[in-house]
Amino acid sequence: MRSGRRPTGANTHQSRQVRMLVAFRWCGPAGGGRRGSRSWRCPRGKTESMTHDDELFAVLRALAGTRHRYADAVRLVPAAPGIYAFYGDDEAWDQLGVSRAFAEQPLYVGKAESSLIGRDVSTHFAAGRTGSSTVRRSLAALLVDELALVAIPRNITKPDGSSHFGLDGPSEDRLSSWMAQQLSLATWSKSEGAHLREIERGVISRLRPPLNLTHVGEPRDRLRDARQRMADSARAWTGSR
Template sequence: MNTAATATMTPQATDAAAALTAAGVSYEEYLTGVDAVPGIFAVAADDAAIAQLGLDAVAFEDNLLYVGAAPTSLLGRDVRGHFHSGRTESSTLRRSLAALLFDELDLALVPRSPGSRTVKFALTPDAEDRLTAWMKEHLTVSTVAVDAGDVHAVVGEVVDELEPPLNLKGVAHPWEALIEKRRRLTAEARPSATL
């Protein structure tokens, strides 16, 4: 962590950042071990995944990819939705991973109607399953309980401090290459209205 920035963080955010950068657990262990309380979660990757994602040349802490808020429950849909097939369109984490692994996992997009106004893309069912299997093999989850009223403020401080590469909002310098890849897939999923 950046010690200069850490000095300006609240003690609660400093403790949360330390807890989230500690070793995480597999998704299956997370499901059986987490309490149904409000909090913050982080998703980290193993070294093989970092290389597959093209992140080995990007500077960030402890292989931590993404930090998110679970203002209602750490066992609720805020975390679980990221690890479930069929949820790519509604999960920023899954869309980012899909963009980075598109060729590697031979993923396929769900075509959109001509002139569709959606700003997101979705994957075919087989592609969803391949992405989910990859996530469960290579990613871990860490959590920290935070009072519901403090979740968004604390997650904002933690994201600002740790700058996980797959967080595109709330970071000073979002990873432009990822943003471009996500835009390209969204455009590919939406055929021209003139076709």
């Protein structure tokens, strides 16, 4: 897997996709035209400021740019709030059993309210943190057979029946190793006055990452069912404490 920017041709293609996604915004094509139309207009009474457009474009552009594997992310991802995106190589998409809606689509998008390095690297990539990471739980649910993962309660000393399952020690290590090898990370650091929740929703609704469950406009039944099976397995866990 390579880190860094995509080749120029891929960047140009992604830049066109980003512009189209930003143009679509919350509105739609003018006069009921098709998504590919060059003419875009909001319905009467529904407007959106250029400031929001510019900021959203900046986020999408950053997430489509430089990416880091885990080994580099620990040094390069900033300790600042912002938006992040996980990307997978071809093998990752195949093993997860999901399909790209377009080239260079991310697998997952999220926000870090306080620190990108703390949320993305210290939590999502860390063994032992599946119970605190929704993206790890989604990955685990889809890779349970591929990696022979075992679900357990996230707090084995006091199981609470939560759907936020954890993994046993060896499973945590296998998942973290898989993530370090197969995934890369892109980030955008929050600008002054930016509303992360609004930006996160805008990015997710446009890029529709297959591991996100909310704001994607799709039911995601396969992922929800897989996560439910893992949660049920964790509730039924009877291993030694």
